Amino acid sequence: MARLRINGVEEEVAATTVVELLTARGVDPTARFLAVAVNGTVVRRSEWPSRPLSPGDNVEIVRPFSGG
Amino acid sequence: MTDPLMIADTALSSRLFVGTAGYPNQQILLDCLAASGAEIVTVSIRRISLEGYAESLVDLLGGRHRLLPNTAGCATVRDAVLTAELAREALETNWVKLELIGDRETLYPDVEQLVRAAEELVGSGFTVLPYCNEDPVTCQKLADVGCAAVMPLGSLIGSGMGIANPAAIELICSRSSVPVVLDAGIGTASDAALAMELGCDAVLANTAIAKSHDPLRMAAAMRAGVEGGRLARLAGRIPKRRFAEPSSPQLGLVGS
16 A cells, blocks of 8 residues: 555555556546646656556646636 | 638637636537637646546537647646646647636736746647736747747636727737737627727637526627627728718708
């Protein structure tokens, strides 16, 4: 288990990669229009299966919403 | 396309950009976008809800419009740049409507940070359209760092106050080396028409449509306003005179 900050909330998670984290949170990693950043840097979709997550990582998971 | 708007070598069919926030429901949003004729529609980038994952707005808009992500709400260069980078990854577009807010109450841009963020994003290959003050110097600086257009505010975001300083907007349009898209403050169709008559290349409207009593009709009105204003600008208004000038012939008056 690692303590991560996910979309602003600190949580203990078992996931060790971005794909594992998305799947564990019920987010389909093949869904279009998703984007992920770890520690302020975008992680490209192709790197989601391999990008390891470490304790203290700050993860942002976003998608488009309505806006002006 | 007889009168395309060119931004960053891209020809756009409509001079009306429409925002996607605040409509009564998604069907009205879709109908309004269709009625507006808008090619470019704006979206925000937000954290997903980890409670549940529903159909995305973008799925509904897919293919019909060119999505322009914004950095709305960002207050630092770092947040704005990261949001733009996430938008590029999520939407596979390098276009971004750059917003860098300096004051939560008025939503006025933070000009100093805005120029820095714009320069950084241009350097990273983005096509940057910054929301900015209606100030010719700021607009010039943004164009100088490589922005593809400038988006000066007509008045405060969501205020519906129209164009508070038409002389400044006209001045910006007369000097700008990049297209000028009037952003923020549009309240009704005549505001959009005025923007175009002042020389703006396009107008962005959101709240004026979304919060209208009849959003669908207002979307059509905005489209007509932008088109009318553009035609009037191209035609050229007559000089203003201090005295009357009769339009009917002076000769052949009955009884003379």
